Amino acid sequence: MKINKQLVFNLSLAFLLFFVIHFLMSNRIISAYYQLNIYLLFINIIMATSLNLVNGFLGQLHLGHAGFMAVGAYVSAAMTTKMDLPFLPAVITGSIAAGIVGLLIGYPIFRSGRLGGDYLAIATLGFGEIVRIIFVNTQYVGGASGLSGIPRYTNWPILFFLTVATVLLIRNFINSSHGRAVLSIREDEIAAETMGINLTKYKLMAFSIAAFFAGLAGTLYAHYFFIISPNTFNFLKSVDYLVMAVLGGLGSITGSIIAASGLTIISALLQDFGALRMVAYSMILVIIMIFRPSGLMGTKEFKLSFLEEKERR
Amino acid sequence: MKILEINKLVKLFGGLAAVSKFDFYINQGELVGLIGPNGAGKTTAFNLITGVYTPTSGSINFLDESIVGLKPFVINQKGMARTFQNIRLFKDLTVLDNVRIAYHSHVKYSVFSSFFRTKAYYEEEKEVKKKAIEFLKIFRMDDKKDELARNLPYGQQRRLEIARALAAQPKLLLLDEPAAGMNPQETHDLMELIAFIRKEFDLTILLIEHDMSLVMGVCERIYVLDHGVLIANGTPEEIRGNPKVIEAYLGEES
Helix, strand or coil: CCCHHHHHHHHHHHHHHHHHHHHHHEEEEEHHHHHHHHHHHHHHHHHHHHHHHHHHHCCCCCCCCCHHHHHHHHHHHHHHHHHCCCCCHHHHHHHHHHHHHHHHHHHHHHCCCCCHHHHHHHHHHHHHHHHHHHCCHHHCCCCHHCCCCCCCCCCHHHHHHHHHHHHHHHHHCCCCCCHHHHHHHHHHHHHHCCCCCCHHHHHHHHHHHHHHHHHHHHHHCCCCCEEEEEHHHHHHHHHHHHHHHHHHHHHHHHHHHHHHHHHHHHHHHHHHHHHHHHHHHHHHHHHHHHHCCCCCCCCCCCCCCHHCCCCCC | EEEEEEEEEEEEECCEEEEEEEEECCCECEEEEEEECCCCCHHHHHHHCCCCCCCCCEEEEEECCCCCCCCCCHHHCCCEEEECCCCCCCCCEEHHHHHHHHHHHCCCHHHHHHHHHHHHHHHHHHHHHHHHHHHHCCCCCHHHHCCCCCHHCHHHHHHHHHHHHCCCCCEEEEEECCCCCHHHHHHHHHHHHHHHHHHHCEEEEEEECCCHHHHHHHHHEEEEECEEEEEECCCHHHCCCCHHHHHHHHCCCC
């Protein structure tokens, strides 16, 4: 097996980052407020990267990603809080539950193969709202006021490891034959189909993989913030993730990471400006989209040229 | 042996019969041409055969099996590949990826393998890449493998489309105006290439062409469509002298 210099470098950098932040947090050099935002940043990376799988790599418009996050959050929180189960099975069950819901929602939309596009946008928009309303009306998980008293199981190493794992797994998927099948659907559905690509299968696959990872992000979110309420996962939340994916570049994993980090940091820094915050935030988005209409990275991945392999993928 | 047999195929678009009562067959190893003026229904016939459209009525048998109503990807996996009149490459992917995607149906490793990069993944990916480069070599495009398909010159985009179709390892290859927009020299080279791959891969080829003289040169049999109706079929010599064909192409004698 060939050693991939780029991967080794990236992973070393990631571990360095891990220990630096770990050191800063455990010695309380970073204030509680920024610590919270660092956790949020990593959860956002999982959300933006997984959403990019549908919006960027598959080329379909998905507007309800927060809905899957809610499924993961509520399922896992109910397990740890109401049933006193340990964290790990809750994380796994929450993510799988979101993935299964993804299959159930995706199947009727993608069944006919060439359907999708606008239909998916409307269906996922509706799905996000349905999930929210179901949780508002389910007293078992606290109804409209939300579920509180969730144990804080999400710690820094778990969050960091799962974020890196998510990014790596999605990257591996995209760079495989199955991933290329997904990409070909974005490029030209008719050509893909006549070249032997089962449209229904691969659309559904990309969609439910994205849902699975959104569920994972949800489980981590719920077990950090003590409390979740249905309104945490509303339409605006889905739009936030969509903005991150579009801003980073649809079809670029590193783009999603950069945009999720950048926007979370900007949002945290602008906290002091009160009402002006949203204005400034929007201005930044508008300016970036004017100068980089296909996102910060376009469909390219960030690579350091001196580490570039001779044989590109 | 008849590899593809079509009986009384009809496709209606509203009241318009794009193809009506089309009878056709092609034997194993043959190179058959389908010609006709603009709007004759040639591409519609291709779309019906490859499953992009569902026929209104009639039968299509491929390798002694009815393929009416099957989805295009299933028909492709049974051994049929095609190119498009208006090039449909995966434009924002590399030349190599375009060919590798066509090879996807033959890839056996699971989604799990692709997530965790198991041994099966590395072994098969290596194999797929090797095969894809072999196909590109035939078309003398292996030096362009890392370029985006959209950046290729027009003639090479056409060739890449054929390379991609070949990578699916079909028994029957359908080429929709492969020489459209090419100059005489390029057309000549392309025809030689088609003759070569036909021999090399033991292919059966169905060719749509606009250019009569070109089809006359390479095809063993020719079908002529006009307004969705089959007006003639036979050897190039028979077609050349057929008054109906001359009329369809040149208009009625006054």
